[in-house]
Amino acid sequence: MTAVADLLAAETARFEREHPRSRELAARARRSLLGGVPMHWMVRWPGGFPVFAADAAGARVRDVDGHEYVDFCLGDTGAMTGHSPEPTVHAVQEQAERGITLMLPSEDALCVGEELARRFGLPRWQFALTATDANRFAIRLARAITGRPKVLVFDWCYHGTVDEAFATLDHGAVVPREGNLGPPVPPSETTRVVQWNDPEALERELAHGDVAVVLTEPVLTNIGIVPPLPGFHDALREATRRHGTLLLIDETHTLCAGPGGYTAAHGLEPDLLTVGKAIAGGIPAAAYGFSAGVADRVEAAVEEEVSDVGGVGGTLAANVLSLAAMRATLGEVLTDEAFARMIALGERFEAGVAGAIERHGLPWHVTRLGCRVEYLFRPERPRTGAEAAGGGDAELDRLAHLWALNRGILLTPFHNMALMCPATTEADVDRHTDVFELLAAELGPVTIPA
Numbered sequence: 326m327t328a329v330a331d332l333l334a335a336e337t338a339r340f341e342r343e344h345p346r347s348r349e350l351a352a353r354a355r356r357s358l359l360g361g362v363p364m365h366w367m368v369r370w371p372g373g374f375p376v377f378a379a380d381a382a383g384a385r386v387r388d389v390d391g392h393e394y395v396d397f398c399l400g401d402t403g404a405m406t407g408h409s410p411e412p413t414v415h416a417v418q419e420q421a422e423r424g425i426t427l428m429l430p431s432e433d434a435l436c437v438g439e440e441l442a443r444r445f446g447l448p449r450w451q452f453a454l455t456a457t458d459a460n461r462f463a464i465r466l467a468r469a470i471t472g473r474p475k476v477l478v479f480d481w482c483y484h485g486t487v488d489e490a491f492a493t494l495d496h497g498a499v500v501p502r503e504g505n506l507g508p509p510v511p512p513s514e515t516t517r518v519v520q521w522n523d524p525e526a527l528e529r530e531l532a533h534g535d536v537a538v539v540l541t542e543p544v545l546t547n548i549g550i551v552p553p554l555p556g557f558h559d560a561l562r563e564a565t566r567r568h569g570t571l572l573l574i575d576e577t578h579t580l581c582a583g584p585g586g587y588t589a590a591h592g593l594e595p596d597l598l599t600v601g602k603a604i605a606g607g608i609p610a611a612a613y614g615f616s617a618g619v620a621d622r623v624e625a626a627v628e629e630e631v632s633d634v635g636g637v638g639g640t641l642a643a644n645v646l647s648l649a650a651m652r653a654t655l656g657e658v659l660t661d662e663a664f665a666r667m668i669a670l671g672e673r674f675e676a677g678v679a680g681a682i683e684r685h686g687l688p689w690h691v692t693r694l695g696c697r698v699e700y701l702f703r704p705e706r707p708r709t710g711a712e713a714a715g716g717g718d719a720e721l722d723r724l725a726h727l728w729a730l731n732r733g734i735l736l737t738p739f740h741n742m743a744l745m746c747p748a749t750t751e752a753d754v755d756r757h758t759d760v761f762e763l764l765a766a767e768l769g770p771v772t773i774p775a
């Protein structure tokens with residue numbers, strides 16, 4: 326057995342021993358829940374079963390066995406605000422007693438639209454319940470106003486459960502992404518895929534003249550953090566404009582870069598922008614924004630009489646509870662000051678991990694975007710999604726997560742990713758560094774073959 330497999334076996338035994346109540350609930354859950362979990366991604370927690378939550382507040386989660394965790398997973402970004410932030414809870418409590426969903430606008434919607442316009446620079450907004458839906462709706466509208474059928478995405482992107490985006494490249498051919506369940510049509514019919522940071526490939530694919538919209542994160546965050554090379558965003562914007570293709574920037578994760586996401590921090594000029602997850606403190610809510618020109622074209626294209634059957638929107642979308650939560654979260658929780666503190670904590674986290682990697686001579690690296698930090702167990706920094714996807718070490722990933730979990734640290738199960746929230750402290754960050762250092766000491770130094 327390798328050192329990693331040995332350690333994993335020992336950590337798994339410890340996890341089972343120390344979580345008897347979660348284990349009991351997991352056994353019971355197998356009888357009423359598909360796969361034993363309420364949402365099937367949760368099978369990805371390490372240890373053989375997920376810990377069952379008792380409660381959460383700020384940067385802390387407690388499980389049903391009484392363990393307390395410093396939470397760097399934060400609901401996979403949905404709770405980047407910290408759990409149950411007081412202003413959001415207060416707004417939700419107040420609103421819940423005055424109506425939850427009405428199919429009527431409230432004044433909160435205007436305040437949120439104005440605040441999103443201030444943050445992201447796009448003047449007009451609509452709301453949805455999830456970032457997935459915001460992306461779907463934005464894509465549909467882009468098709469409607471351009472009259473073009475296709476979407477272009479970057480290889481190994483993730484934008485929620487959006488059919489068009491579940492495509493990868495296989496020797497240059499567009500194929501369903503591994504794990505894509507029941508694609509409605511072969512994705513090559515709907516989607517063009519190019520490598521991130523490859524302006525020539527982008528140019529070649531846009532030249533077909535059939536791409537309604539390019540959908541991208543401004544920095545890939547779902548296959549490790551893969552930043553744009555210098556000039557890539559300029560090339561992307563210039564090429565999309567020249568080819569009459571709209572540019573849709575998905576800020577759902579990259580909101581971690583600052584109050585107006587990467588778009589505001591780097592002066593991007595998207596035609597459409599989507600954002601979800603944390604913007605209502607974890608209450609289901611998402612938003613999609615339009616440049617003035619695109620908003621005018623959409624308004625001209627939508628016929629009022631049939632606007633409720635256009636494939637965009639939904640009964641519960643823009644409900645007054647979500648909007649009250651968004652207003653409080655944007656106004657009082659994810660503030661400019663909160664971001665300044667969260668990003669400083671991200672820098673501390675990154676420095677702690679980088680120091681441990683260096684001290685123990687490990688062929689790993691750490692990357693940061695604002696208050697989001699990710700370590701990858703390989704020496705080279707990827708420049709494309711394909712490079713990031715290749716050469717992973719699933720066993721080491723599992724060990725790192727379980728090692729942390731057994732020592733009171735929660736990391737997102739799908740990444741080695743940590744997120745700082747307004748309630749995270751320097752001591753929380755240092756605790757992670759200590760735990761990571763212990764793992765690095767067990768595994769290093771590794772001799773890198775010449």
Ligand SMILES: Cc1ncc(COP(=O)(O)O)c(C=O)c1O
Pocket residue numbers: 455456457458460483484485486542547575576577578601602
């Ligand atoms: C960039 C990005 N966009 C959209 C989504 C979809 O979010 P949701 O699952 O809340 O719909 C995700 C989810 O991870 C994401 O990372």
